[in-house]
Amino acid sequence: MTSAYTDVDTTAAAGVYPPQEDSHLLIDVLVAAGLAPGARVADLCTGSGVVAVAAAQAGAAEVAAFDICPQAVAHARRNASAAGVDVAVHRGSWARAIEFAPFDVVVANPPYVPQAPVDDTDSIPRDAGPSQAWNAGADGRMILDPMCAAAPLLLDEGGTMLVVHSECSDVHRTLAALRAQGMRAEVVAQQLIPFGPVMTARAEWLTRAGLLEPGCELERIVVVRADAP
Ligand SMILES: C[S@@+](CC[C@H](N)C(=O)[O-])C[C@H]1O[C@@H](n2cnc3c(N)ncnc32)[C@H](O)[C@@H]1O
Numbered sequence: 001m002t003s004a005y006t007d008v009d010t011t012a013a014a015g016v017y018p019p020q021e022d023s024h025l026l027i028d029v030l031v032a033a034g035l036a037p038g039a040r041v042a043d044l045c046t047g048s049g050v051v052a053v054a055a056a057q058a059g060a061a062e063v064a065a066f067d068i069c070p071q072a073v074a075h076a077r078r079n080a081s082a083a084g085v086d087v088a089v090h091r092g093s094w095a096r097a098i099e100f101a102p103f104d105v106v107v108a109n110p111p112y113v114p115q116a117p118v119d120d121t122d123s124i125p126r127d128a129g130p131s132q133a134w135n136a137g138a139d140g141r142m143i144l145d146p147m148c149a150a151a152p153l154l155l156d157e158g159g160t161m162l163v164v165h166s167e168c169s170d171v172h173r174t175l176a177a178l179r180a181q182g183m184r185a186e187v188v189a190q191q192l193i194p195f196g197p198v199m200t201a202r203a204e205w206l207t208r209a210g211l212l213e214p215g216c217e218l219e220r221i222v223v224v225r226a227d228a229p
Contacts, residue, residue, distance in 0.1 A: 015071035017047040017129035021193045022109050022221050026164040027054040029189045029223045030107055035160055036060045039104035042154065044094035044147065047133060049076025049087060051107050056085035060105075063087045066094050069132060094147060102156035108147060112165035113198050114140035116205040128197040140169030140211070148177035148226075155228040162188075167220040168199075168211045178226040185226040192218045 027050070030036060037059035043052035046065035049072075056063045065087050067073050073091045080087035090096055094108065113134040121131050128134070136142040144165060151161050161183075163174065171187060178185035195203060199219050206212035 015130050016075045017133035019050040022164045035105045041105045042097045042103040044108040045110045046076050047072050049079045052087045053083045065089045098153050101154045104159050106154050106161040108163045110143040111136040112140045112169040123201045125197050159228045161226045164223045174224050183226040187222045188225040189223040
């Protein structure tokens with residue numbers, strides 16, 4: 001799938017994650033599912049704001065976006081303004097969204113790449129974006145676990161969460177965590193993509209850690225959809 005909603009400056013602003021396959025897969029699912037029109041939407045780790053802007057362009061009634069990185073916040077605000085849409089971009093943890101809840105739709109492309117014990121930042125090209133955009137602890141779940149746990153606090157009755165992440169960060173755990181809270185959860189989209197610079201740098205360690213099949217040269221990214229009762 002390719003996103004029709006790329007009305008955002010995709011050149012990497014210094015220190016901001018440039019929209020990539022995961023960003024576009026998430027947007028495609030959001031738009032194809034028809035979830036945005038009239039909805040209150042939260043974009044939890046907004047980066048450039050590409051997903052938040054797409055939600056607004058797809059007819060969301062309100063969009064709130066969150067990021068801990070000041071450069072991302074400034075870039076997302078510029079992109080929303082250039083696209084002529086209203087997005088309230090808040091600086092701070094994704095968890096701040098709980099203050100503004102409940103939402104009809106929550107979207108997230110959080111950091112999800114498992115992090116090697118040795119700091120490898122210098123071996124990763126700068127245009128991959130800042131390490132806080134991908135590093136997510138040894139199992140890749142540093143943000144995913146608390147985000148899944150917070151889903152009922154974020155969503156209105158009947159609301160929907162869409163989260164994109166890699167198979168390396170344990171899709172079954174995401175599904176189990178969301179189902180354990182009484183939500184319906186399933187993988188609704190997936191894509192095999194060539195390794196980007198971060199996966200390339202970490203492939204050997206990920207394989208040794210048992211997080212990647214030996215010899216694997218493609219990464220499967222998925223979108224998990226969870227619906228609140
Ligand atoms: C993979 S990027 C996704 C950016 C954008 N949503 C996209 O799809 O292109 C993850 C973003 O999460 C932000 N981030 C990292 N930790 C965060 C946290 N605890 N709370 C909010 N944002 C966070 C990073 O600064 C980065 O902009």
